[in-house]
Amino acid sequence: MKGTVYLGEDCLDARLPALTKGQANFVLTDENVFALYPDFFKKYFSGAEIFVMNAGEEYKNFTSLQAILEKMVGAGLKRTSRLFAVGGGVVGDMGGLCASLYMRGISCVQIPTTLLSQVDSSVGGKTAIDVCGVKNVVGAFYQPQEVLIDPNFLKTLPPREWKCGLGEIVKYAALDGDFFETMYQNKENLSSPQLALSLVYDSVALKAGVVMRDEKETGERKCLNVGHTTGHAIELAFGLSHGESVLWGMKLETKIAMATGVCEKEYGQKLLAIVEAALALPPVGKIDLVKIGEAAQNASADKKNVDSKNIVMAVAKAKGEWTILSLVADDYKTALERAARKE
Numbered sequence: 422m423k424g425t426v427y428l429g430e431d432c433l434d435a436r437l438p439a440l441t442k443g444q445a446n447f448v449l450t451d452e453n454v455f456a457l458y459p460d461f462f463k464k465y466f467s468g469a470e471i472f473v474m475n476a477g478e479e480y481k482n483f484t485s486l487q488a489i490l491e492k493m494v495g496a497g498l499k500r501t502s503r504l505f506a507v508g509g510g511v512v513g514d515m516g517g518l519c520a521s522l523y524m525r526g527i528s529c530v531q532i533p534t535t536l537l538s539q540v541d542s543s544v545g546g547k548t549a550i551d552v553c554g555v556k557n558v559v560g561a562f563y564q565p566q567e568v569l570i571d572p573n574f575l576k577t578l579p580p581r582e583w584k585c586g587l588g589e590i591v592k593y594a595a596l597d598g599d600f601f602e603t604m605y606q607n608k609e610n611l612s613s614p615q616l617a618l619s620l621v622y623d624s625v626a627l628k629a630g631v632v633m634r635d636e637k638e639t640g641e642r643k644c645l646n647v648g649h650t651t652g653h654a655i656e657l658a659f660g661l662s663h664g665e666s667v668l669w670g671m672k673l674e675t676k677i678a679m680a681t682g683v684c685e686k687e688y689g690q691k692l693l694a695i696v697e698a699a700l701a702l703p704p705v706g707k708i709d710l711v712k713i714g715e716a717a718q719n720a721s722a723d724k725k726n727v728d729s730k731n732i733v734m735a736v737a738k739a740k741g742e743w744t745i746l747s748l749v750a751d752d753y754k755t756a757l758e759r760a761a762r763k764e
């Protein structure tokens with residue numbers, strides 16, 4: 422990982438004047454962020470070309486990619502130009518991909534504005550769009566030059582988006598012993614903005630460390646997919662938010678790992694208590710556990726699978742330890758249905 426992450430209330434003032442000076446700048450944001458923060462755009466990007474995309478995952482697609490790239494060409498950006506992605510994970514993923522493609526790569530600065538994008542998507546250089554209903558299937562590894570994380574953006578975040586970010590934060594508890602203890606001690610307090618803010622720093626540090634050791638996900642970076650195989654399958658089948666789906670994924674995969682003897686029982690129970698506390702926060706989305714088998718089918722298309730027969734999951738094993746669990750597709754479906762029945 423080459424970029425530098427700046428975190429704190431003063432990071433925009435500290436970095437943006439220097440980063441925006443002396444070349445044509447291009448800003449990508451979405452309609453909600455643009456409407457919420459007019460003064461921010463006036464203050465830092467008065468002379469820049471600003472592209473305001475529609476908000477939402479359904480716009481992380483080829484149509485938006487083409488429109489943004491055409492606007493970049495029209496703006497006459499040069500190799501020295503810089504793209505600033507100001508928004509949640511959708512804007513960050515789209516912006517990073519556009520920066521990687523324009524003139525074979527221009528500098529990109531990520532300014533994440535959701536909890537999820539601050540703790541996860543802005544760091545690590547994964548960029549992508551969804552194609553033919555398959556999530557993140559076309560993309561590139563492209564590291565941002567800098568990531569500027571200002572916690573003030575989180576003040577306007579609705580509860581649904583807060584919970585979305587928590588889904589990824591809880592994931593880190595499964596990877597690091599100290600992080601796990603902090604989360605376990607504070608599990609009744611997960612909606613506290615103060616707690617979440619202190620966890621943003623630890624989350625970013627943890628993710629950046631993993632990415633520096635394994636940028637292209639050939640080994641250790643797979644740990645960041647804890648809960649995600651089943652989470653993505655649930656997201657597709659039941660339309661829950663990404664974060665809440667990841668929480669469900671962590672819950673069911675931890676139960677599967679405990680049932681197969683891969684995850685220590687006592688530790689697994691404590692991890693489940695953290696996940697349950699996060700799941701109980703509003704808004705509580707519903708999934709039909711009787712139909713969980715339908716979600717199992719979606720897991721067959723997961724990018725982590727190496728063949729069509731086995732479902733690959735990154736699961737918690739013991740405090741600060743994780744492992745890969747691979748189950749034959751039929752066994753995965755049975756295990757998932759059993760884990761859901763024990764609800």
Ligand SMILES: NC(=O)c1ccc[n+]([C@@H]2O[C@H](COP(=O)([O-])OP(=O)(O)OC[C@H]3O[C@@H](n4cnc5c(N)ncnc54)[C@H](O)[C@@H]3O)[C@@H](O)[C@H]2O)c1
Binds near residue numbers: 477511577579
């Ligand atoms: N690249 C990665 O490593 C990585 C990791 C995890 C997730 N992702 C991707 O991230 C995306 C999800 O990101 P997300 O949850 O940030 O979704 P998002 O970008 O859709 O943002 C969620 C909503 O919050 C709004 N919003 C943004 N900032 C706001 C603010 N400060 N105040 C109020 N509203 C605000 C947005 O307009 C949007 O409606 C998915 O596409 C997922 O695939 C990428």
